[in-house]
Amino acid sequence: MSGETKIDEAKTDGPMNGELLSLEGVGKSYGTVRALQDVSLTLRAGEISCVLGDNGAGKSTLIKIISGLHRHDEGTYTLEGEEVRFDSPRQALDRGIATVYQDLAVVPLMPVWRNFFLGAEQGLRRWGGLRLDADGMRATTREALAKLGIDLHDVDRPIGTLSGGQRQCVAIARAVHFGAKVLILDEPTAALGVKQSGVVLKYVTAARDAGLGVVLITHNPHHAYLVGDHFTLLKRGRMAGSHPRAEIGLEQLTTEMAGGSDLAELSHELARPGLPDSPSDPLSDSLPDSREERSQP
Amino acid sequence: MSSPDLLAQDGLVQDRPAALRRILARPELGSLIAAVAVFLVFAVVAEPFLRVSSLGTVLYAASTIGIMAVPVSLLMIGGEFDLSAGVLVTTAALTSSMVSYQFTAVTWVGVLVSLATTLAIGWFNGWMLGRTKLPSFIVTLGTFLMLTGANLGLTKAISGTVSTKSIADMEGFETCRRLFASEVTVGGLTIKATVWWWLGLLVIGSWVLMRTRFGNWIFAVGGDAAAARAVGVPVARTKTLLYLGVGFGAWVLGQHLLFSFDTVQSGEGVGNELIYIVAAVIGGCLITGGYGSVVGSALGALIFGMASKGIIYAQWNPDWFKFFLGAMLLLAALLNAYVKRRAERGPR
Known part of the structure; x- marks a missing residue:
C-alpha cells in the first residue's frame, strides 16, 4: 500500500490540533426506530475519515445529521470547538460543511x-x-x-452528459471552490467501475491536500483503505469499531466490514461438498464494481 | 457507461464540436421549424393569409395565448402544472367587473382588487403544493373546479344572470381600455394592446429565466428538486413565485377581456389551460420540468395563432383545428423526449 507517509503526518498532529468536527455519543430515532445510537467520530483538517457499513447500518442517518438534513436527538455535535444543532442544510453549508450525495449531486439537464x-x-x-x-x-x-x-x-x-465519476468530480471541485472545510461524500464510488472509482478517489485526495477534512462513506473497504486515515465501522446503528490507519490492515478491515464471524458462517453454509472453502474471498469487492453497467440513471 | 478509450488521461471526455451541438440542442429549435412550416403551408394554400391585415389578426390570436404561455412555460420548466390558469383569467375579469360595479364607480379599484385576487389564488396553489407535497396536477385540478364553480355561482348570485353588467360608463373605463384593450393601426396593420403586453412579458420572462439567479433556480427545482434543496435553493418559494407569475398573466388577460367587451361571460376560460400547456410543450418545455424556453412558448402561441386563423382563411373546415393541435402536441412531445434522452445519456 502506498499510503505509509500519510500515517506519519497524522501521528505528528496533536490530538486537538486542527480538529474540525467531532461527534460524541450521537443518536437518532425515527419514531420508535433507533436508526443510530452512541456514535462518535473525530475529523481533522487534511484528513480522510472513512465510515464503513452495510446497507441499513446507519450511514445515511449519520450523513444527514452532519449535513444538517436531520437533527440528532442524543449526544453532542461539535464544529470547530462549538456545539451546533442545524435546522437546515443551508445552515450547515454556511458553516463550511458541503455534502456530495451519490444520486442528487447535480441537476442533470x-x-x-x-x-x-x-x-x-x-x-x-x-x-x-x-x-x-x-x-x-x-x-x-x-x-x-x-x-x-x-x-x-x-x-x-448538460452535466448529465458527463459520466458518473466526472459528475462526482465536478461536485467535489465545487465544494472545494466554495470554501468548504468539511466535505462529506456519500458512496462516491458505489455506482462506478474500477477505473472511474480510481479517478474519483484521486480527486478526494486532492480535496484533502487542499486542507479539507473529508468524511468518506462507503461499503467498499478496498476503496476506503486506499485513501483513509481513520476507519469507523457501523453495524445496525451502532459503532462496531473505530481504528486509525496504523492499527488496522486491509484484510482485517475487510473481515470486520463483512461481519467477521458472520462471513465465516456464510462461507461455511455456501460451501459445496467436495470443494475447498475459500474464506478469504471478499464479497465486498466484487459487489460494487459489478454494478458499473447500471450506473447511468 | 463509456468505453475506456473515450476517457482522456483524467477520465474526462474530449469535447465534440460544441457550437453545432449547442444549436441542435436549443429547446426552441423544433418549434421554430414548425412555425416556419405552418407559415409556408398557409402562405401557399390561403391567399388572404399574407395580407397585412391578416398579420394583425394572427398576432392578436397568438397574443391571447402567448400572454399566459409565458408564465405557464416558466412554471412547467419549474416542474409544475397549473390547470386553473384558464378559468383564472375569467375570475380576474369577473372580479374586476363586479368589484367596480358593486362597491365603487371607478374601474381602477376593481382592476387592483382583481390583481390582488389572482396573486392570492396563485399563492394558494403554490402554498398548497409546498405544504401538502401533493402533485400540482391534483392541487390545481382542485382550484380549477372550485374557480369554475365560483365564477358561475357568484356571478349568478350577484348579478342574477351568467354575465356581468356593463361597466362602460364608469370613471376610468377609457384609460383602462387604452391600457388593456386599445389598438394601433400602422399602414393597414392593426396591433392590439395584448401584443405589447405579450412582447413585454416575453422579454422579461426570458431574461429572468436565462440571465438571473431566480432563473437558475427555476431550472434547478424543475430538473431535480432534491438536488436543488441540498445546495440551498428555496424550492417551495421558487415554485410559489412561479404560480404568482401565472396569476399576474391571468390578471392582464382578464382585464383585456373585460375592457374590450365591457361585460364578461362567467363560464368562459374552461379548456384554455390546456392550450397554454400545449403552447409551452410545442415550444420545447418538458412535461417533467427542468428544460424548456420562454421564447419557444411564444413560437407555440404563434403556431396556434397562425393555424386557428389560417384554417379560416384557407376556408377549411375549422372543426379540424383541434385535431391539428393535438397532432402538433404529440410531435413536439416526442421531439422533446428525444432531446432529453440525448442530453441525459452518458458520453458515447
Missing part, C-alpha cells in the same frame, strides 16, 4: 457551469447583482476544475 454555481450564483455589480455574470461563472468553473486537475473545456454541456 443543466449546464455544468449552472450546476457549479447553483445556490451561490454570481451577479454583475453594474446590474446590482441582478443579472448573472454568466461569462465570469463559466471562466471560474473552468479554473476551479483545472485546479483539481480536471480539464473540461465545454462547461455549457
